[in-house]
Amino acid sequence: MRMAIMGTGSLGTIIAALTTRGGYPIDCIDANVEHVKALNAGGARVVGLMDLVQPVRALTPGEMVGEYDLILYLAKTTDNESALPVIVKHLKRDGAVVCMQNGIPEDAVADVVGRFRTIGCIVGWGATYLEPGVSRLTSAPEKMEYVMGELDGQDTSRLHEIAKVLSAAGAAKTTTNLIGIRWNKLMSNTGFSGMSAVVAGTYGDVLDQPKALACAQHIFREALAICRAAGVVIEPRGGFDNRDFDFHTEKERVEKIPLYLKKMEPHRNIRTGMLYDIEAGRKPEYEAFNGTITRWGKKWKVPTPVNDQVVDIVRGMWEGRLKIDPKNLGLMELPPLPSE
Incomplete structure (x- = not known):
């Protein structure tokens, strides 16, 4: 062959x-x-x-x-x-x-x-x-x-x-169930590759900053809502079922943090390729990552405010309106959740 x-x-x-x-x-x-x-x-x-x-x-x-x-x-x-x-x-x-x-x-x-x-x-x-x-x-x-x-x-x-x-x-x-495994991977990419670009660092930098991790969690949550609306059955992978990562209150979000850490800790040294692309003058793949979530969200009428912000920030870095800077995390706004 x-x-x-x-x-x-x-x-x-x-x-x-x-x-x-x-x-x-x-x-x-x-x-x-x-x-x-x-x-x-x-x-x-x-x-x-x-x-x-x-x-x-x-x-x-x-x-x-x-x-x-x-x-x-x-x-x-x-x-x-x-x-x-x-x-x-x-x-x-x-x-x-x-x-x-x-x-x-x-x-x-x-x-x-x-x-x-x-x-x-x-x-x-x-x-x-x-x-x-x-x-x-x-x-x-x-x-x-x-x-x-x-x-x-x-x-x-x-x-x-x-x-x-x-x-x-x-x-x-x-x-x-290829589409189910694709969505499993896409959640990790959008949550952690997207936020790695926002914080100008590694997946570990996302895990170690409470606000950045909260943003990644909300990205998972938006993707899970789209899968429910679209009828996508998410395929478990690597010992994790991404449906277990969902939450509906702030208390639940905090309680799920150890699960996110367990899933992503082995990958903490990854720095998103989108940062290297921007640094090299190449267009980053934000449309393939968080942009996919925003497009599917529009198609299935599911709000995706956190993914939308990531797309805007990474596009801003690519277009030169924003610098590659950890301070970009301050531009992110999290949607409110019931406390309990």
Whole structure:
């Protein structure tokens, strides 16, 4: 099986290193020429919570030849316009694209490559791109997991074949409820990646600041309300059922804090990629994160005031109206709750 990663950034560098080491060589495709050169010259280097250097094969999109059976799609959603036409050109007729992007991205990919050739997959760990050829693992290695599913909810043989490959880079599972697992992941992304951008820090900075954590909790609450309205059955993951994180009073919110801490503590070193994007002059993925919540909220007539504020703040940083500054937390206003 001929395989490639399209968008070999922070996550892709680590996945490529681990799958290649595990006996599944995979081409590393990336538009960053310096990164491609470094990967070819010195291998994929993983630091942080893992120490590994693994020789890999890397190339730019323009250097791709032939067709692939499997493409792991890790480019940012903001790069779809340039990346998807390349995938279509180099994907076999019976090949598959494993969409590992943020948000709920499968429809946009399927519109270009076809629904049958699209598989959804959530990545349950984090990493930071440091420099060409080097990525820092910021989640505990034992927490690295993938959950993938077909768009029609079928349990197919190809899912298990792909899971076998990804098992070299973490725990790989399959699901018949892709949208439910997507919403599980989206809540963590919007609650903690979104607030990581607001506080200009890590998930740990969100956990350690009472107001920031309260904002993250309200983001979960808004997402849960949307799922109820839309009929989405949230899939438990990692030993947690996100429906248990809901609250209706201030007392309940405070009582649920230990649950949030238990869920997110293993990921406290993650710093949202949106901050790195802004610093590098790239558009951040706020539309894929909290923007998804606001769009679904409008569709299902569910108010999303906290998510709306996060979108406004991150957009403001991208447009230059706001600085990347922990003081942006002061701009957030929490909706009132009954005390008991």
